[in-house]
Amino acid sequence: MNGKATSNRTRIERGRSALGPALELVHTGRAPTRAVLTAELGVTRATAGAVAAELEALGLIRVDSRPGAAAGSQGRPSHRLAVDDTGPVVLAAQVHADGFRAALVGLGGRTVATAPGCVTVQADPAQVLGEVVEAGAALLRESGRRCVGAGLAVPSAVAEPEGTALNPLHLAWPAGAPVRDIFAERVAAAGIRGPAFTGNDVNLAALAEHRHGAGRGAQHLLCVATGHRGVGGALVLDGRLHTGSSGLALEVGHLTVNPEGRPCHCGSRGCLDVEADPLAFLTATGRDLGPEVSLLQQSRDLLRGEYDDPAVRRAAEELIDRLGLGLAGLVNILNPDRIILGGLHRELLEADPERLRAVVADRSLWGRSGGVPILPCTLDHNSLVGAAELAWQPVLDDPLAALA
Numbered sequence: 001m002n003g004k005a006t007s008n009r010t011r012i013e014r015g016r017s018a019l020g021p022a023l024e025l026v027h028t029g030r031a032p033t034r035a036v037l038t039a040e041l042g043v044t045r046a047t048a049g050a051v052a053a054e055l056e057a058l059g060l061i062r063v064d065s066r067p068g069a070a071a072g073s074q075g076r077p078s079h080r081l082a083v084d085d086t087g088p089v090v091l092a093a094q095v096h097a098d099g100f101r102a103a104l105v106g107l108g109g110r111t112v113a114t115a116p117g118c119v120t121v122q123a124d125p126a127q128v129l130g131e132v133v134e135a136g137a138a139l140l141r142e143s144g145r146r147c148v149g150a151g152l153a154v155p156s157a158v159a160e161p162e163g164t165a166l167n168p169l170h171l172a173w174p175a176g177a178p179v180r181d182i183f184a185e186r187v188a189a190a191g192i193r194g195p196a197f198t199g200n201d202v203n204l205a206a207l208a209e210h211r212h213g214a215g216r217g218a219q220h221l222l223c224v225a226t227g228h229r230g231v232g233g234a235l236v237l238d239g240r241l242h243t244g245s246s247g248l249a250l251e252v253g254h255l256t257v258n259p260e261g262r263p264c265h266c267g268s269r270g271c272l273d274v275e276a277d278p279l280a281f282l283t284a285t286g287r288d289l290g291p292e293v294s295l296l297q298q299s300r301d302l303l304r305g306e307y308d309d310p311a312v313r314r315a316a317e318e319l320i321d322r323l324g325l326g327l328a329g330l331v332n333i334l335n336p337d338r339i340i341l342g343g344l345h346r347e348l349l350e351a352d353p354e355r356l357r358a359v360v361a362d363r364s365l366w367g368r369s370g371g372v373p374i375l376p377c378t379l380d381h382n383s384l385v386g387a388a389e390l391a392w393q394p395v396l397d398d399p400l401a402a403l404a
């Protein structure tokens with residue numbers, strides 16, 4: 001073999017191994033131009049150009065070479081890169097205490113289509129997951145788009161490697177339900193191609209926010225959020241979810257924040273789960289709970305529209321103090337460089353950011369943790385987008401193999 005052939009082959013192999021990293025850079029918006037892609041990958045302009053062309057040929061990204069499309073790193077025009085809005089999609093599904101939702105999500109975390117969810121969740125997970133997959137399959141038929149996989153978000157810790165829902169208590173599903181297998185069966189039965197994945201909803205929200213939202217650029221990202229009921233947490237370390245040895249890390253809902261507080265379904269009392277979720281907030285306001293909309297939406301409406309009401313403000317301050325206590329404990333243990341809050345916690349932060357930051361600073365090691373930025377989550381339906389991230393991961397790891 002002559003030297004030229006060897007060098008050509010090396011370049012091709014280097015190019016192939018760069019396809020996944022390049023796609024992830026475009027997918028997360030970190031490489032808006034070919035010049036930035038070249039710099040981020042640390043390859044030659046020729047290699048970056050070949051990689052971008054290959055991803056374009058696969059139907060994953062668009063390369064816009066019109067003059068003046070964008071400025072490169074030296075201020076020269078560079079080809080603009082963007083995900084292909086007509087490319088493949090994944091099916092994303094979410095089940096929560098107040099219903100379910102299905103969506104088609106493209107690269108870049110872009111929701112292409114959503115199906116309106118139902119408002120009651122059956123006690124049989126096979127029935128619910130069958131319905132949500134069917135809603136997604138209908139979206140796929142309407143769109144005519146190629147589907148490369150499916151992801152599901154559930155409001156429960158998901159034990160690894162079994163893929164079972166350990167504590168789906170707000171759903172009345174049996175503990176230990178094999179949700180990942182059920183979801184994969186339903187996806188296959190609906191004729192949807194590609195692998196199927198399942199994860200905890202707050203873990204997936206954190207992953208989505210790290211890639212597309214308020215968590216971008218954080219190295220040690222702590223996310224704490226309420227779903228429709230209960231409280232969850234997640235940690236993204238250097239871009240990867242920290243899920244512990246068996247998938248159960250960051251079950252922050254059972255931190256004690258009020259030793260004499262409400263009994264919790266875990267057997268303890270005064271847990272964050274029952275002291276800082278939408279039900280706790282509405283109960284503290286003394287308002288009657290209406291059945292028309294979710295508890296999360298009722299809480300949001302009160303915080304945004306009636307914060308001048310002394311009972312609403314008092315309830316908010318009580319929850320902020322308990323949430324702050326929980327966050328301070330987590331900050332002392334995990335030393336994150338950013339905290340993002342979702343669901344009701346995002347609303348509480350926006351209602352009184354100074355109070356929450358003061359509680360965290362007051363309870364933290366030498367006051368230092370008061371310097372950790374606390375930000376609201378920014379994505380709509382971040383658990384759904386995170387479920388899509390699970391399904392996109394094989395494509396991000398090896399686009400050629402995943403699309404073959």
Ligand SMILES: [Zn+2]
Pocket residue numbers: 253254264265266267268269271273
């Ligand atoms: Zn508990």
